[in-house]
Amino acid sequence: MTTGTSGVVVGAAHRTRAVLGAAMDSILLGSAGGGSLPVDSPWDLWWITVRAGLAAPRLPVEIRPGPGDCERCDTEASSMSRANGQSTAPTHGCAHAWAVRFRRPSTPPRWPAQRLTLLVVKPHVDPAAVRRTLPSRYQVLDSSRRTLTPTDTHRLWPDAYGADYLQRRDEYLTSGPVEVLVLAGPDDDVSDSAVVMKKMLRGAFGTDQLRNGVHMADNPGEALCDIGHLAGAELLAELYGRYDRDTAPARLDMYRDLVACGLPGPHRDPPRRP
DSSP states (O other), X not given: OOBOTTSSBOOHHHHHHHHHHHHHHXXXXXXXXXXXXXXXXXXXXXXXXXXXXXXGGGSSEEEOOOTTOOHXXXXXXXXHHHTTTOSOOOOSHHHHHHHHHHTSOOOOOOOOOOOEEEEEXXXXXXXXXXXXXXXXXXXXXXXXXXXXXXXXXXXXXXXXXXXXXXXXXXXXXXXXXXXXXXXXXXXXXXXXXXXXXXXXXXXXXXXXXXXXXXXXXXXXXXXXXXXXXXXXXXXXXXXXHHHTSTTHHHHHHHHHHHHHHOOOOGGGSXXXXX
16 A cells, blocks of 8 residues: 555545646646646546536546456446536446445545535525624635536535435435535635535534535535536636645646546456456
């Protein structure tokens, strides 16, 4: 096993999230042509395209071929990735096995600092009460209300699985409007403090695992994806230029270290039969 700069093992799913973070920073910097980062699984690439809302050719990401790769996975996932990943959940059995491994709990690395993040106040939770509970270190840059669709929930959690769970999730999250808050965190490490804040808000406003009050990404790359998805690509580009552009080179260096030190992707662990 290998370790990243934080001194902890970088699990496969977190490695894929690091690739996503590097891709988003590169795209927002206008330097996506500066070289590609590898992923081990076509389903990793598909997941990145869904979260980013971009077709695979527009992303600085490439699949690293391996022995015994499943041809059906390569065909299905590659086809879906070229279509911006905006599709229903995959049906191939390897995709389900990939999702189970991808969602397996593991210790996250220390993510690079990023100020921008996004908070979704879920249906039937009082947005004003949530705002009053936000730590003073966070500034609300933009707010809007919308009703999520199943397409939105798929983009937010493409790795989720289980027909019963997906049905209950979509029924709840599309049952009423949500409030979308784009936030700027402190200058130090918003990624770590955001995780603490999300846990605090869920403790205050959540009632169970699904109706947990709020959604907030645990890592900077997915936070950028959520802003682009739910607040708009133009606003993301504007705010990124104001709050996070200057620190992007340091983030990219950290992402490259995490990717280089990560374990093989979950599509190859355990090895698949030819």
